Amino acid sequence: QQQVKQSPQSLIVQKGGISIINCAYENTAFDYFPWYQQFPGKGPALLIAIRPDVSEKKEGRFTISFNKSAKQFSLHIMDSQPGDSATYFCAATAEVTDSWGKLQFGAGTQVVVTP
Amino acid sequence: DTAVSQTPKYLVTQMGNDKSIKCEQNLGHDTMYWYKQDSKKFLKIMFSYNNKELIINETVPNRFSPKSPDKAHLNLHINSLELGDSAVYFCASSQYGGPNYEQYFGPGTRLTVT
Numbered sequence: 001q002q003q004v005k006q007s008p009q010s011l012i013v014q015k016g017g018i019s020i021i022n023c024a025y026e027n028t029a030f031d032y033f034p035w036y037q038q039f040p041g042k043g044p045a046l047l048i049a050i051r052p053d054v055s056e057k058k059e060g061r062f063t064i065s066f067n068k069s070a071k072q073f074s075l076h077i078m079d080s081q082p083g084d085s086a087t088y089f090c091a092a093t094a095e096v097t098d099s100w101g102k103l104q105f106g107a108g109t110q111v112v113v114t115p
Numbered sequence: 116d117t118a119v120s121q122t123p124k125y126l127v128t129q130m131g132n133d134k135s136i137k138c139e140q141n142l143g144h145d146t147m148y149w150y151k152q153d154s155k156k157f158l159k160i161m162f163s164y165n166n167k168e169l170i171i172n173e174t175v176p177n178r179f180s181p182k183s184p185d186k187a188h189l190n191l192h193i194n195s196l197e198l199g200d201s202a203v204y205f206c207a208s209s210q211y212g213g214p215n216y217e218q219y220f221g222p223g224t225r226l227t228v229t
Contacts, residue, residue: 032216043119043205043220044158087156093216101146101209101216102171105158 003027004092006106014114019077021109023090026071030092034103035064035075038087047088048075080113087111118142119221121206127227128196136191136224138206146170147189148207148218149181158205164189165211196228 006023013019023033034049050057050064050073057064063076077084090106119140128134140147148171149161163171164183178194189206206221 034216036220038156041222043207043222045220046217049217089158095216100165100170100211101148101163101218102160103158103216103218108156108158 002107003104004090004106006090006109008109009107010110010112012112012114013080015080015082017080017113019075019080019084019111019113021075021088021090021111022072023074023092023106024070024072025092025104027092027094027104028071029094029096030104031095032093033064033066033073034091035062036089036091036105038089038108044089077111080111082113082115085111085113119206119208119219121204121221121224123224124222125225125227127229129229130196130198132196133192133194134196134226135193136204136206136226138189138191138221140187140206140208140219140221142208142219144208144210144219145186146209146211147183147186148209149189149191150205150207150220152203152205152223154202162189162191193226196226198228201226201228 035047036044037047038044048059061078066073087108087110089108091103122137146165148163162181167183180192183189203223207218209218
């Protein structure tokens with residue numbers, strides 16, 4: 001059973017546009033929500049992450065918005081560039097000893113930025 | 116370069132064979148993981164080791180056996196390979212209890228079972 005639901009499955013955005021990817025979770029024990037970026041033929045790489053004590057975190061053109069009551073979080077990519085074309089995964093985990101580091105991944109969103 | 120490395124990058128084998136994938140990290144981390152990424156790109160954790168001790172063991176067939184000779188290495192041995200084992204296998208590492216949980220992934224091993 002997938003613990004983190006991610007949408008959309010894919011999206012196409014023009015250069016300079018905004019890409020928005022949404023994720024939802026059920027387990028209220030989750031306390032860390034990272035986003036990973038994966039290019040074809042490469043391993044995922046951490047892009048940005050948030051904890052539930054803040055509602056927004058921004059790093060450059062990438063922003064996470066977090067809604068604890070709705071159990072949803074989203075990634076916004078501002079001023080999208082062709083180099084942002086990749087698959088993006090949201091994930092969640094809980095800081096408990098027997099599951100430490102156990103990332104539950106969403107299904108991924110393939111983002112294509114057209115020139 | 117500091118990184119997580121895996122060998123081999125590609126592995127093509129026949130059903131019923133036994134194969135191993137090796138992983139090494141030189142980031143000084145004490146926790147290592149194996150993930151499986153299926154054909155739909157879904158990523159699922161299989162195992163994790165902290166200081167050579169198994170701490171996460173997901174519902175994975177007994178044919179999969181991880182081994183950690185030291186905290187910088189985590190190998191995955193697969194017995195009696197099946198068609199459904201075809202996937203990309205990623206090794207990752209992190210520092211246990213670290214404030215950011217960040218996991219560093221290797222480049223992956225694409226396993227094809229024919």
